[in-house]
Amino acid sequence: MSQIHLELTRVGIEFPTPKGPFCALRDVDLKIKKGEFVSLIGHSGCGKSTVLNIVAGLYQATTGGVVLNGREVNEPGPERAVVFQNHSLLPWLTAYENVELGVKRVFKGKKTKTEMREWIEHNLELVHMTHAMHKRPDEISGGMKQRVGIARALAMEPQVLLMDEPFGALDALTRAHLQDSLMEIQNELGNTVIMITHDVDEAVLLSDRIVMMTNGPAATVGEILDVKLPRPRNRLELADNAEYNGYRSAVLRFLYEKQKKIEPISAKRAEKQLEKDAPAQAKSVA
C-alpha cells in the first residue's frame, strides 16, 4: 500500500448548534493514489464541500483524520491548492499578480525573479490566458477567471489539487471547454486531483474514480465507481460509447434511486437553525 498518497480515515465532523452538535459527516474513508483523478458526487447539502475543506485544512475533522504522504493534515497549506467555486481571485490584482501571489509564497528563495516570471507565464499559458495576463478579474469573463484560478493553484505545484465545483458557475459551453483544458493539463502534469461536482457527465468524463456520497446528515461514502475508460478521452466519441453510458447510468441510479433526495422536515429545520447560527460553516454543509 505504499502507493497511497492521500488517506482519509474515519473522518467525521460535527458543527455546534444551540440544539446540540449537528453531525455533517461520519466515517468517511478514502484512499487516493498519486496522480489519480477522483470526483466526489452527491446531492447538494451532503457534505461534499466539507470533505474537501477538511482535506484543504480549512476545517478540522472532529473524528478521524487526513494523512498526506505520511503526515497528518492539520492546517491549510499550498501543497494542497484549492480551486474555489467562485474563483476567489483578488479583484485588485491582475491575473498575473494573482498567480504571482502564490508563486512568491511557495518558491521564495528557490527560484530567481526571472524564473518566477517564466513559471507564472508558463502556468497562464497552460490555461490559455496569456492574452489577458495583465487584466484584472472584473475585465475578464467568468470562464477566464476560473482559468486563472486553476493557474494559480497549478503554479503552486501542489501535491494534491482540490477543486470545489470548479465549473459549477459557468455556462455549458464554457464548462465543456474548461473540462477539455483540465484533461489536457492533467494528461501533461499528472496531478492528484479531488474534484467536487454535481454534474454526472463531468464526473464520468474526467475521473479515474467517482466517489458517490450518501445524503446528510451524517453523510458518508456510499459507493465508489472505477472509470476505466482509456485516456485521452474525447467527449464526442464517448457520447455513443456503451461503456461510458454504463458508468453514467450507474451514477444516475445511485443518485436518483438509492439516494433519492427526501428531506424530513426536522432536518430542514435543523439546517435552517444552523444557517442562522453559523452562517460560515453552514455554507459548506449546504
Next chain:
Amino acid sequence: MSNKLATLKFEKLKEIKWRELIIGVSMPMIGLLIFLALWHGIAPNIKTSLGEFPQPKQVFAQWGNLVDEYKSEHDRAAQFYERQEKRNAELLVKDPTAKLDTREFSGRPTFFDKIKTSLITVLSGFLVATIIAIPIGIMIGLSQTLYSAINPLIQLFKPVSPLAWLPLVTIVVSAVYVSDSPAFSKSYIISLFTVSLCSLWPTMINTAVGVAGVSKDLINVSRVLRLGWFTHVIKIVLPSAIPMMFTGLRISLGIAWMVLIAAEMLSQNPGLGKFVWDEFQNGSSDSLSRICLAILVIGLIGFLLDRAILMLQTYVNWDKSAVVR
C-alpha cells in the same frame, strides 16, 4: 431607409444629450438665483443692533475690502523688511562686528492668513486623527476580542461635543506643553487636538467594519497560501477595506472642519473661527456682512476638502469604476 433611421436615432440621442446638459447647468443656477433673491428680499426686514441684515451685494462687497486689507498689510510687511535691511546695512558699514537685530513683521493676520491657518490646523488635526484611527481600526477589525474591549470606549467618546473637550484639552496642553521658545503656539496645539479627538471615531469605526467585512473566500485564499500576517493585511485586508475606510475619512474630515471653527473661536487660534468671533465682538457696521462672507467661505472650503478626499479615494482605490458621490 435604415440610414435615415440611423440619422434620426442619432439626432434624437443628440437632443437628449443637449437636454441633459441644459438641465445639468441651468438647474443649479436657478436654485442659486432663487436663494439669492429670497435673501435679497428678506434681509432688509431683519433689523439688528448692527443695522439691517446685509444683502448679498453688501456681503460680496466685503470680499473687495478683505482683499484690499490683505494687499495693504502685504505692503506694510515689505516696507518693514526693507527698512530693517537698510538699517542693518548701515550698522554694518559703521561697525562690521555689530550685532544685527532681525525681527519678524508682526502685523495683523488678514482674512487670507486666517484661511491658511485654519487649513493647516484642520489638516494637521485630521492627520493625527488618521494616524491614530486607521491602525486601531485595523486591529479591532481583525480581532473580535480587541473589538469587544475597545468598542465601549468608542461608543462613549464618539458623541462628545468639541465644546466639552476643549476646556480639558486647554488645561492639559497648558500644563504639558511648556517650552521657552515654542515651535507652535498653544492655541494651534489645542485646536489641533480638539479636532483630532472629535474626528477620529468615524475613521476608526469604518476601518474596523471594512476590515471585518473581508470576504470569507478571500480569507480562505490567504489561509491556503499561508500568507504571513503582514502580507495578509497588505494584500488582502487593506484593499478590500479601502472603500469603507474612505467613507470614514470623509465623515471625519467633515467633522474636523466643523469642530475646528468652534475650537478656534474658544482657543483664539488665528483662523476662520477667530475671524468670526472677532467680528462678533467687534460689532461694527461691516461685521454682519463679514460673518456672512466667512460662512460662505467656510462652506466652500468644506466642500473643496470633501472633493479632495474623493479625488484621493479615486486615486488610491483599485476599483476605478466605483461610483463615488
